[in-house]
Amino acid sequence: MSNTHLLSAVDLHKKFKVSSQRHSTRFLTALDQVSLHLSAGETLGIAGESGCGKSTLAKIMAGLLTQNGGNVFYKGTLLSQLEQKDRINFRRKTQMIFQDPFSSLNPRMRVGDSIKEPLKIAGVSVPLQRVELERIMAAVGLPGDTANRFPDEFSGGQRQRIGIARALAASPEILIADEPVSSLDISIQAQIINILLQMKIDFKLSMMIVSHNLLILRHICDRVIIMYLGIIVECGPASELFQRCRHPYTEALIAAIPGFHSLSASKDELLRDDLPSALSIPPGCRFHPRCRHAVDICRHEVPKLVEHATGHTAACHLSDSLYG
Ligand SMILES: Nc1ncnc2c1ncn2[C@@H]1O[C@H](COP(=O)(O)OP(=O)(O)OP(=O)(O)O)[C@@H](O)[C@H]1O
Numbered sequence: 001m002s003n004t005h006l007l008s009a010v011d012l013h014k015k016f017k018v019s020s021q022r023h024s025t026r027f028l029t030a031l032d033q034v035s036l037h038l039s040a041g042e043t044l045g046i047a048g049e050s051g052c053g054k055s056t057l058a059k060i061m062a063g064l065l066t067q068n069g070g071n072v073f074y075k076g077t078l079l080s081q082l083e084q085k086d087r088i089n090f091r092r093k094t095q096m097i098f099q100d101p102f103s104s105l106n107p108r109m110r111v112g113d114s115i116k117e118p119l120k121i122a123g124v125s126v127p128l129q130r131v132e133l134e135r136i137m138a139a140v141g142l143p144g145d146t147a148n149r150f151p152d153e154f155s156g157g158q159r160q161r162i163g164i165a166r167a168l169a170a171s172p173e174i175l176i177a178d179e180p181v182s183s184l185d186i187s188i189q190a191q192i193i194n195i196l197l198q199m200k201i202d203f204k205l206s207m208m209i210v211s212h213n214l215l216i217l218r219h220i221c222d223r224v225i226i227m228y229l230g231i232i233v234e235c236g237p238a239s240e241l242f243q244r245c246r247h248p249y250t251e252a253l254i255a256a257i258p259g260f261h262s263l264s265a266s267k268d269e270l271l272r273d274d275l276p277s278a279l280s281i282p283p284g285c286r287f288h289p290r291c292r293h294a295v296d297i298c299r300h301e302v303p304k305l306v307e308h309a310t311g312h313t314a315a316c317h318l319s320d321s322l323y324g
């Protein structure tokens with residue numbers, strides 16, 4: 001798998017130290033045996049409830065966080081084995097944008113300078129930097145005369161445009177966006193999503209998009225991964241996942257979408273109780289305390305991710321009997 005994909009990960013494991021008393025240290029498992037790939041030209045969505053590990057996964061794939069186990073490959077080469085110049089190239093080619101664009105911008109730097117920074121680092125001449133700045137600002141819909149302003153003079157939507165422009169200035173081939181629109185008004189969300197879709201075409205990007213919003217992912221992604229408490233429970237082509245999911249957790253998330261009716265039951269019937277703490281992950285299928293279909297085997301045996309149709313995997317003991 002790792003040899004042919006643009007970016008891939010095998011068996012990622014990430015734990016965080018959460019408290020340390022005199023004689024005991026506690027660890028929280030944020031990712032457990034997570035494997036995935038991103039193909040050239042593809043848009044891959046990552047969804048799941050808060051705390052399931054989406055941002056941790058996104059940062060590891062972008063090379064901004066180190067995993068405790070497993071491997072990340074860039075064009076088939078282990079990230080950790082890239083030579084320095086290739087590592088710098090990977091950093092440039094893989095850009096990340098965040099939920100809160102303001103926090104990733106220097107408040108004392110004019111936005112034009114912020115956007116030009118990657119060009120400067122790449123050694124682009126000053127006149128060419130100006131040309132590129134104009135081109136990129138126009139592409140993301142920022143008026144050219146705003147380049148001399150500071151980030152606090154912009155609205156949330158405009159700041160996200162600046163974040164995207166800054167990422168584009170590095171000439172990336174991969175864009176990893178972590179909740180790029182969740183802090184924005186609904187009307188602005190659509191504008192930013194449309195810019196991302198247009199940028200994907202104009203700049204030939206491959207994208208990984210983390211979002212709580214399954215409707216957005218359905219609209220823009222080729223494939224979607226559903227995560228639950230640090231693992232992947234389902235992954236498949238976006239259209240198929242929404243029409244014919246293969247995991248009760250995915251079914252519950254789909255049932256929770258306003259106006260999207262589940263075939264069998266409401267979200268409340270499909271999703272019992274609250275999300276357990278990542279510090280005490282249930283044995284067997286970690287979704288079993290909330291699953292209305294749980295049977296004995298679910299409480300003690302971990303279900304494997306099984307391929308049910310081409311490229312469509314799910315980790316549920318009863319997937320075949322529930323979804324045929
Ligand atoms: N630096 C950290 N130190 C300790 N625990 C962390 C740290 N970063 C993340 N975690 C924990 O790891 C788990 C996964 O966190 P992560 O931020 O990846 O989730 P998420 O799916 O992005 O959630 P959200 O939808 O709220 O952004 C959570 O239980 C979180 O509390």
Ligand code: SF4
Nearest residue numbers: 285288291298316317
């Ligand atoms: S393995 Fe069992 S508990 Fe887990 S999702 Fe499937 S039916 Fe529910």
Ligand SMILES: [Mg+2]
Nearest residue numbers: 054055056178
């Ligand atoms: Mg997050």
